Amino acid sequence: MIARPNAAAWRKRLPLLLLGLTLAFPSFAQTTPAEQPTAVIAARAELAQWSDPLDALGTLKADESVTLSAKVTETIESLEFEGGERVEAGDVLVRLDNDEAQANLRVAEALRDERQAAVDRLAQLQQRNLGTRADAEDSRAQLRQAQAEVESLQAQLDNFQIKAPFSGEVGFRNISIGALVSPGDELATLDKIDRMKLDFQVPEVALGSLAPGMSLTATSAAFPESDFQGEIATIGTRIDPVSRSVSIRALIDNPQRKLRPGMLMEVTIARRQRQALVIPEAALIPEGKRHYVLIIDASDDDRVTRRQVRVGERRPSEAEILDGLSPGDLIVSHGVERAHDGDRVRLLGIADDDTSVRALLEADRNAGDA
Known part of the structure; x- marks a missing residue:
């Protein structure tokens, strides 16, 4: 009867067996290939004009309107x-x-x-x-x-x-x-519409942040591609006790006479206008109540460093950074889910007002096909 080695004996012999296989068959000991740098698109933290938006719905009126009669x-x-x-x-x-x-x-x-x-x-x-x-x-x-x-x-x-x-x-x-x-018979109506009055209401809690002369932007479903600029002319003297809102009247220039009395307008008031450090919102990495970004260090062979930032207000596709970044910092804006702290990255380009993400991706794809 042949005696079989126990488990302890196998554990002692296994390293020797592996070493023998490695010497006899060198291909058995293949090393893991070096990971390729992650392809990312970057953006720069830039100073831009910023404001805290306040949205409302308003109705247009003619600057002057009259019904003529005999x-x-x-x-x-x-x-x-x-x-x-x-x-x-x-x-x-x-x-x-x-x-x-x-x-x-x-x-x-x-x-x-x-x-x-x-x-x-x-x-x-x-x-x-x-x-x-x-x-x-x-x-x-x-x-x-x-x-x-x-x-x-x-x-x-x-x-x-x-x-x-x-x-x-x-x-x-x-x-x-x-x-x-x-x-008293109506003979004709006459409206002065080269400038329009826009009446809307805002909550009384916003009253302290409003003042005559503040700029606003208004849009209409009739002209979805157009933004109409105006400013607050008058703030109502009374608060509605039921809705707890205050009436606002703004003036909007209408040189092309596109706007008409009675139109419904979506209003965005620019409050607390200031210079702010702005980055793409896609660059933020949220973790609970904290936010991080990946900074690209060109002097360190495009290696990324994870840094915590303090986020202020937000607007579509952009975020205000209060602390953690400086103007000109290069950060990962697309590809943050694949890159990690300390990784090297392959920079496809920097997205800005003149260069879109789509253009950078197409350029990289064409370069790969060539």
């Missing part, structure tokens, strides 16, 4: 607009039939001329001591009365012309020539 009851003689066009201040939009008013004015002018002649005759007689002073004064009083009547009728003639009180865009025409109109 002051007298009369028929429309002519219309000087079609609707939708721009008019200047003082342009006549509607003319009413004023034949009767013109006739009354001619009667008043004839009476004034008659009384002027009477004043002139009495003045000549008085110079020859043939007329009394009382008759002359009475005649001059009647002349002033006739002149006042003429001026009154001339002023009333203006009521037969509806003019634009300011430059703006006239609305649709809903009236026709020959229609009888009365005071």
Whole structure:
């Protein structure tokens, strides 16, 4: 019967057996190949204009808006607009039939001329001591009365012309020539929209951080690719006791007249504007309440070092860094999940406003294919 070695004996013989295999078959002792540097894309920590955003929803109003109506009851003689066009201040939009008013004015002018002649005759007689002073004064009083009547009728003639009180865009025409109109009837609408009023509300807790003159950005679903710049003009004097909000009015320039009264706008107010150190948000490595970044040291053969940073405010795809970085520091922005503290990395490029991540990846892929 052959005796089998126990487990202790096997443990003693195993190293010798492995050594023999290594000497007999050198390929058995292959070493692990050196790891290739991790490909990453970097970004630089840069100073940029920053603010704490406050979002709200607002409604646009025209800078000036009016509904034009007649002051007298009369028929429309002519219309000087079609609707939708721009008019200047003082342009006549509607003319009413004023034949009767013109006739009354001619009667008043004839009476004034008659009384002027009477004043002139009495003045000549008085110079020859043939007329009394009382008759002359009475005649001059009647002349002033006739002149006042003429001026009154001339002023009333203006009521037969509806003019634009300011430059703006006239609305649709809903009236026709020959229609009888009365005071209060809507003849035309006029809006001044080269500058717009934007009214919105914010919570009262934000009141201390707002002031007239602060800038804001407004967007509309009608023009998703456009941002409209404005500033706060007026802050309401009262807090709504139900909603606990305060009303704000801002002014937005509208030189291309894209915006219209009544439009819904998304508003972002730029509070506490300042210079801040900014990095891509993708570069942050969160661990609980702490955040880290990987700094690339070009002088150490592109080796990365893990560093804790203190994060401030955030905005889409960017984060404000309060402590832990300096302007110009090169950090890993894409590939942070594959790189580790102390690793060497292969830098594909630096993403910035002129170079996108897509362009860097395509360039690396093309270089590999070549």
